[in-house]
Amino acid sequence: MARIFQKAIQLKSTLRYTQVSSTHRLALTNSPFTIATSHFYPSRCNTRNLTTKNAEGPKSSPPERLPFTRVTKEDLDFFRSILPGRTITxxxxxxxxxxxxxxxxRGSSEVLLRPQTTAEVSQILRYCNSRNLAVNPQxxxxxxxxxxxxxxxxxxxSTALMNKVLSFDHVSGIVTCQAGCVLESLSQYLEERDYIMPLDLGAKGSCHIGGNVATNAGGLRLLRYGSLRGTVLGLEVVxxxxRVLDCLATLRKDNTGYDLKQLFIGSEGTLGVITAVSVxxxxxxxxxxxxxxxxxTFENLLKTFQLCRGMLGEILSxxxxxxSECMRLLNxxxxxxxPISDCPFYIVIETAGSDPNHxxxxLHNFLDEAMNAALVTDGTVATEESKIKALWSMRERxxxxxxxxxxxxxxxxSLPVxxxxRLVLDMRQHLGDRARSVVGYGHVGDGNLHLNITSPAKDPALLAAIEPFVYEWTAQRRGSISAEHGLGLKKRNYIYYxxxxxxxxxxxxxxxxxxxxxxxxxxxxLPDHLT
Structure with missing residues (x-):
């Protein structure tokens, strides 16, 4: 990798770089870049899809409790009979x-069930359905x-105890596992067999693959491997x-009838409980x-992305x-x-391939071109695992x-890339000094922005200023109000945007x-009027 910089040092722009172990440093000096000042301020939105039956408009506050049965001693006796030691009260x-x-x-549940098998999940749901007991899959x-x-x-x-790998095909690379497998553990299992998970998240040390599928989590590798809608080959759902639906296929191609598994990918546990997955x-x-x-500037960031896709092609992951506000919070x-000098924007690029020299x-040619075009002002490259993790932590944390x-x-x-x-800039102007921080980060490759706004404490007035402004702004540009986190409780009534x-x-x-x-x-x- 050191030779990447041998040619770059000959560029007309003044270039400096250092090398420490396997981490390399590159930068353009005397580059007069500033944050773009051109803003686009939309008018308030009368969104065409807002046709809810709620006359007061969308709400994110909890609805009234539905008439579900409350848990009795007899119910607990039944759960303990099928889950001895795994019925938590x-x-x-x-x-x-x-x-x-x-x-x-914060909920107020008084019962936590920890099944280990699909059969136990089936028994639990059959009983709860007959008794009209509400269930929260977790x-x-x-x-x-x-x-x-x-x-x-x-x-x-809870699927926490449903954490077994059921099978792995070394030829096709298809893993079949229970829904409670922790993503990081599953990744380690696969890496020992010379494979990787197509999904990578900051929460990989805690999240379960079943929950990932239920929310159609996107993550850091979507640009390379696509969404779970493409990499999940089969599901088992209760x-x-x-009743148990066995669609736990391990075929790359299966055009027989409807693709039923797609109903449950991204359904957030509202249609069935995912108990096993093949990926x-x-x-x-x-x-x-x-x-x-x-x-x-963000304009240069987008130009760097365009150049990156064209020059790195199949190795870009x-x-x-x-x-810069994110960097301030990290520090x-x-x-x-x-790891580099202060800049308005930072990019994390990962390449993954089969030939280190290639x-x-x-990568050398891309960096050469990016510097020659004055698209980047500073940078560092890592090839060692520890250095790679350190750079990724700047984004993941x-x-x-x-x-x-x-x-x-x-x-x-999710917006046009x-x-x-622009949403971050417009939100900052819209809120003024009412917010402590307004930051933006995310996945440029798929147009997914994570907009985060902080205040010293929960502030209903601030929330009223944010919502529905953020959804109106997004709807006017034909974006999605949820790119990869789902709707859950907080966004259910904003679905019409x-x-x-x-x-x-x-x-x-x-x-x-x-x-x-x-x-x-x-x-x-789903919105309240449909429940």
């Missing part, structure tokens, strides 16, 4: 399962929209009445490089960005030092840093067909 043990990761939603509880915890006293059905996994790359670059709250040459900055309002938006940072009334009505019909009593993850995903 101790309030202290229930605490963490009642509160979401952001500590913004994986690693890393969701950010209040979809993974009870709203009231729903029974928590319906509300206890197509790529081979472990022999060559991985991570580049951390600084840009002076990730293109992420964060702004202030987590004491993470900026990959190194392509932004969410953690935000939790230390105060109460966080999180928005997961050229518009994603992204989906037509006909589409939402059809979703309600499917929900009623598969879960006529509405016991599965109630108050989530």
């Amino acid at each position: 101790d309030p202290d043990l229930l605490e963490s399962s009642n509160v979401d990761w952001l500590k913004s939603v 994986g690693g509880n890393t969701g950010l929209v209040g979809g993974s915890v009870p709203v009231y006293d729903e029974i928590i059905l 319906f509300a009445d206890g 197509l996994c790529p081979r472990k790359p022999k060559s991985v490089n991570v580049v951390f670059l600084g840009c002076g 990730a293109f992420e960005f964060l702004d 202030t709250h987590l004491k993470l030092s900026n 990959d190194s040459e392509k 932004v969410t953690e840093a935000l939790t230390h900055d105060g109460f966080t309002y999180k928005y997961d938006i 050229e518009l994603i940072y 992204s989906k037509s009334s006909q589409a939402v009505t059809l979703m309600g019909d499917i929900k009623h067909m598969l879960d006529p009593k509405g016991i599965l993850n109630p108050y989530k995903t």
Whole structure:
């Protein structure tokens, strides 16, 4: 990799670089870049899809409790008979399962069930359906929209003990596992067999693959491997009445009838409980490089992305960005030092390939061109695993840093890629000094912005200023109000900003067909008037 810089040093622009171990430093000096000052301020939106039956408009507050049965001693006796030692009623043990990761939603469930098999899940749901007991399926509880915890006293059905790998095909790279497998553990299992998971998330140490599928998590590798809708080959799902749907296929091509598994990918546990998954996994790359670059403007960042896609092609696996406000929070709250000089915007690029020499040459040519075109102002390259992890932490730990900055309002938006940072700029102007921080980061490769707004404490007036402004702004540009986190509790009534009334009505019909009593993850995903 050191030879990348031998040619670059001959450029007309003044170039400096240093090398420490396998981490390389590059920069352009005397580059007068500033943040773009041109803003686009839309008028307030009268969104065409807002046709809810709620006369007061969309709400993110909890709805009224539906008339579900409350748990009795007889119910507990039944659960203990099929789950001895795995029916939890101790309030202290229930605490963490009642509160979401952001500590913004808190339920009051008094029962946590921990099945180990699909048969046990089937027994539980058959019984709960007959008794009209509401159930909250829960994986690693890393969701950010209040979809993974009870709203009231729903029974928590945890997949934590359903954590076995059922099979792995060394030829095709298809792994079949229970829904409770932790993503990081599954990744380690595959790496030992020279494969990797197509999904990588900052929460990989806690999240479950079943929850990932239920929310259609996107993550850092979507640019290279696509979404779970393409890499998940089969599912096993238990319906509300206890019936088990076995669509646990391991075929790359199966055009026989409807693709039923797609109903449950992204359904957030409202249509059925996913108990097992088969996933197509790529081979472990022999060559991985991570580049951390600084840009002076978002326009240059987009030009760098365009150049990157054209020159790195098949080895490009990730293109992420964060702004200077994110870097400030990382430094202030987590004491993470900026690996390069201060810049308005930062890029994390990962390449993964099978030929180190080939990959190194392509990366060298890209960096050469990016510097020659004055698109980047500073940067560093890592090839060692420890250095790669250090650079990735600058992107993956932004969410953690935000939790230390105060109460966080999180928005997961999908927009045309050229518009994603305009929302951050417009939100800053819209809120003025009412917010402590307004930051933007996310996946440039798929137009996914993570907009985060913090305040010293939960502030209803600030929330009213943010919503529905953020959804109106997104709807006007035909974006999605949820790119990869789902709708959960917090966004359920804003669904019409992204989906037509006909589409939402059809979703309600499917929900009623598969879960006529509405016991599965109630108050989530669908708007209140459909539940």
